[in-house]
Amino acid sequence: MQRRDFLLAGLGAGAALGLAGLPKWARADRPFTFTSWGGALSASEKSSFMDPFAAMKGITINNTSPTETAKIKAMVQAGNVEWDLVDVGGRTVWQGARDGFLDVLDMNKIPNAKTLPSQFVASHGIATSTGATIFAWSTKAFPADAGPQSWADFWDVKRFPGPRGLYKYFYYNYEAAMLAAGVKRDEVFPVTKEKAEMALAKVKELKPNVSVWWGSGAQPPQLLSTGELALSSAWSGRVLAATAEGAPIGYTYNDGIAWANWWVIPKGTPYRDVAHELINYALEVEPQSKLLSLKTYGPVLADAAAKADADTQKILVMAPENIKNMLILNEEEAEKYSRDYEESWNQLMLG
Numbered sequence: 001m002q003r004r005d006f007l008l009a010g011l012g013a014g015a016a017l018g019l020a021g022l023p024k025w026a027r028a029d030r031p032f033t034f035t036s037w038g039g040a041l042s043a044s045e046k047s048s049f050m051d052p053f054a055a056m057k058g059i060t061i062n063n064t065s066p067t068e069t070a071k072i073k074a075m076v077q078a079g080n081v082e083w084d085l086v087d088v089g090g091r092t093v094w095q096g097a098r099d100g101f102l103d104v105l106d107m108n109k110i111p112n113a114k115t116l117p118s119q120f121v122a123s124h125g126i127a128t129s130t131g132a133t134i135f136a137w138s139t140k141a142f143p144a145d146a147g148p149q150s151w152a153d154f155w156d157v158k159r160f161p162g163p164r165g166l167y168k169y170f171y172y173n174y175e176a177a178m179l180a181a182g183v184k185r186d187e188v189f190p191v192t193k194e195k196a197e198m199a200l201a202k203v204k205e206l207k208p209n210v211s212v213w214w215g216s217g218a219q220p221p222q223l224l225s226t227g228e229l230a231l232s233s234a235w236s237g238r239v240l241a242a243t244a245e246g247a248p249i250g251y252t253y254n255d256g257i258a259w260a261n262w263w264v265i266p267k268g269t270p271y272r273d274v275a276h277e278l279i280n281y282a283l284e285v286e287p288q289s290k291l292l293s294l295k296t297y298g299p300v301l302a303d304a305a306a307k308a309d310a311d312t313q314k315i316l317v318m319a320p321e322n323i324k325n326m327l328i329l330n331e332e333e334a335e336k337y338s339r340d341y342e343e344s345w346n347q348l349m350l351g
Contacts, residue, residue, distance in 0.1 A: 031060040032271050034278075036087035038065035039217055040241035040296040041261060044129070045087065048290035049282045056281075066216075069095065072266050076101040081268040085275040090262050090331025091171065091338055093125035103265040109276035112283035119328070120260055120300055127260030128282045129297045132236040132317045132326060133172045136220065136251035138162075141230035144250035151180035151255050154231060155206050162230025163211035165220055166203075170345040171338055172233060175257045175327055177202035189330040191337045200344055204351075213349070224249050237296035240315055244295065253322045259329040260300060292316075 034050055036042040042065050054061045064083070069092045075081045088096075096102030102124040107113055113121050120127035135154050137147040141162050148154045154164070154176070166173055177199040178188045188195075212229060214220055220234035221242035239251050263282070265275045281287060288304035291297060298316040299305050305318055313319045317326070 030082070031062040032084050032274055033062040033064060033082060034085045034087075035064045035067055035083045036261075037067050037217060040237040040294075041087070041129075041131070041217075041235075044237070044291055044294045044297050045261075047294065048287050049128070049278070052287060052290075053278050053281050072096070072264075073099065073101045076267050079268060081266045081270075083266055084269040084271040085278060086264050086266060087128075087261050088125070088264050089171070090125070090127075090259060090329065091335040093122050093262050093264060094332050094335040095339075096264060097122075097124040101267055103267045103269075103272060105265065105279075106276060109273070110280045110283070112280050115283065115303075116300055122262075125262040125264040126279055126283070127300050128263050128279070129261045129291060130258065130300055130317045131261060131297045132253065132256040132258045133167070133176075133233055133329075134236050134239065134251055134253055134256040135176075135231060136224055136234045136239050136249050137231045138224040138227050138229060139248040139250050140227040142250065147250045147252065148231065149252055149254045151176045152182065154233075155180040155202070157206075157209050160231060162209075163228070164206065164209050165212040165214050165223060165229045165232030165234075166206075166210050167233055168213035168215045168349075169338065170199075170341055171334055172257055172329075173203055174199045174334070174337055175329065176233060179255055179327065180206075185327045188327060189333045191333050196337055196341050196344075200341070200348055204348055207348070221247055221249060236315075236317060240296050253317070254325050256317070256322075256326040257329050258317050258323060258326045259331070261297065262331075 036045055042063060046063050050061045050063055067086055067088055069088060072083065072086060075083065104123055105126065113126055135148060148160050153160060175188055178195065181198055181202050212223060217235045217238045220232040221238050223229040224232055225247045239249060243249050263279055265272060269275060285301060285303050288299040288301045289307050291299050292308050292312050295312060295315055298318055305316055308316055316322065
């Protein structure tokens, strides 16, 4: 990581504060650091949130990637926190609360959180943008308008033959498998032993046709573009970014798994108050609206989403016409099943 001084407009070397709200004991021997997943998401967060906030405050923000929950935990345990604000999957919010490596958010410092739907606010994290896990296909395998339209179709190797890609964890695959098995969206959660075993069995059924268990969001669009995969689950923002560049990929939001990108504060950061201020800024209508023109990941604020034109509405996860055909991921339940069935999943992958 590049280590530079934390820059403040008009601040002398002997000043006691790094910026408004920064604790007096904080060391300013590096810039404020924001860590996200990379790719289209990091690009959208940088242009919509980080750059405008940095310019407004007269500071330097170091944007890094990728996110890694184990690294956050290790930093905190070692007392050497180098990431000050981190975009994580929702599971990490509840894991960090349980294991004690994330700060409890001070909602008095994030008044804009009151404008969010309750499912996007937790004690240790807040959602700032939305996306989805969808399925996409190579148009070399199927025409753009004739690909699968449900997870049941994705599992149908006779109607839609060819090598598949799935995420390498049980996360997302539990939901996809349940929907493929015909379980209604409103019955996917809460997770029970019977449901988890049904999902594992459903994944096992498809496993001979899965040639890639992807871990990086860049993989599905790349492998679909080359024709190495015929179909794959994928993150919506990565697919939108690829198709905007002309990639030969078809996709649908039908039966998609909608989720949010959550921001968390690692326990022990010297810039805790700055992180709170940045979260609150990101939840204002103006920076949220900047996401619309990027056409990858969408806003969490309804007032910002309402500003989208008709074409943009088509690719917004939370647009009424899209979300009505999608499952909203229950991140707290996902954290539980990921932990409770980790060994079962690992055994399935080895089998």
